[in-house]
Amino acid sequence: MKRFVVLLALTGCQADKPAPAPLDAADPFDGANAGDGREVAGMKLRWCPAGTFVMGSPASEPERRPFEHQSEVALTRGFWIGECEVTQGNWKRLLDKLPGDTTGAGDDFPIGWVNFAEAEDFCAKLTAAAHASGALPANWEFRLPTEAQWEYACRAGTTTATSFGDSISRKQANFKGPPYGTTEDGPSLDRATRAGSYPPNPWGLRDIHGNACEWCRDWYHDRYPGGVNPDLHDAKATAAKNDDGTYSRSRRGGTWADPGWPNRSAFRQRFEPERKADHIGMRVVVVRP
Numbered sequence: 001m002k003r004f005v006v007l008l009a010l011t012g013c014q015a016d017k018p019a020p021a022p023l024d025a026a027d028p029f030d031g032a033n034a035g036d037g038r039e040v041a042g043m044k045l046r047w048c049p050a051g052t053f054v055m056g057s058p059a060s061e062p063e064r065r066p067f068e069h070q071s072e073v074a075l076t077r078g079f080w081i082g083e084c085e086v087t088q089g090n091w092k093r094l095l096d097k098l099p100g101d102t103t104g105a106g107d108d109f110p111i112g113w114v115n116f117a118e119a120e121d122f123c124a125k126l127t128a129a130a131h132a133s134g135a136l137p138a139n140w141e142f143r144l145p146t147e148a149q150w151e152y153a154c155r156a157g158t159t160t161a162t163s164f165g166d167s168i169s170r171k172q173a174n175f176k177g178p179p180y181g182t183t184e185d186g187p188s189l190d191r192a193t194r195a196g197s198y199p200p201n202p203w204g205l206r207d208i209h210g211n212a213c214e215w216c217r218d219w220y221h222d223r224y225p226g227g228v229n230p231d232l233h234d235a236k237a238t239a240a241k242n243d244d245g246t247y248s249r250s251r252r253g254g255t256w257a258d259p260g261w262p263n264r265s266a267f268r269q270r271f272e273p274e275r276k277a278d279h280i281g282m283r284v285v286v287v288r289p
């Protein structure tokens with residue numbers, strides 16, 4: 001009887017599920033397999049293939065917060081994403097001066113003190129330079145990730161609370177407070193560290209949990225819509241309004257200034273686009289819009 005109920009539930013689930021979105025035609029600049037590496041204009045990138053995933057966290061996930069409801073997302077085009085956060089070296093290679101104070105003494109430290117417009121300007125200038133040099137085909141461009149792209153790349157096929165499983169320790173990511181889901185100890189730096197110092201996720205991404213928090217291109221919505229290729233870059237009209245009447249962009253990934261739980265893959269944060277902070281930086285994607 002129990003088996004019958006389970007089968008019925010599964011059948012019902014499949015019947016309710018929309019037909020999968022067809023994937024877009026492949027492009028010569030695509031990667032072959034998830035996590036494949038490539039370097040463009042000094043940026044080390046990893047391939048994220050087209051696919052579907054469940055965004056958000058289940059109600060059973062410890063430390064779950066509001067606004068992490070689950071939705072199915074289909075990304076019909078693969079994209080490249082920075083293996084590491086954008087570093088001070090990446091920035092100085094393209095622009096005369098950093099957007100603010102350093103996060104550490106060295107080119108390998110992540111960029112901090114960058115506001116949303118400066119982050120987007122970096123992507124636009126990097127795109128122009130890479131087009132001009134021929135390193136990037138004309139139909140691809142550097143951008144900030146959508147929240148969906150960010151979480152898809154962070155999860156890298158995992159469905160657990162973090163890409164390391166249902167836990168994360170300070171040996172796996174740069175954060176300063178108690179670990180999440182484990183008692184394993186590790187260094188507590190209370191500052192940024194060199195990008196790429198911690199182990200990668202299954203697709204080769206480093207510091208996708210912790211170190212600098214990362215701007216996304218979306219206006220922050222309390223309820224992320226899911227669906228096919230969601231992109232809330234221009235969706236200010238439906239965005240969540242802050243108490244003072246302003247609106248925020250999204251940012252992801254926890255930081256060196258946080259405890260372990262905000263490093264969960266589904267955790268979402270907002271930040272007004274004009275503001276900057278020592279612990280907020282960025283990671284690029286390369287997309288075919």
Ligand SMILES: [Ca+2]
Pocket residue numbers: 085207208209210211212213214253254
């Ligand atoms: Ca990070």
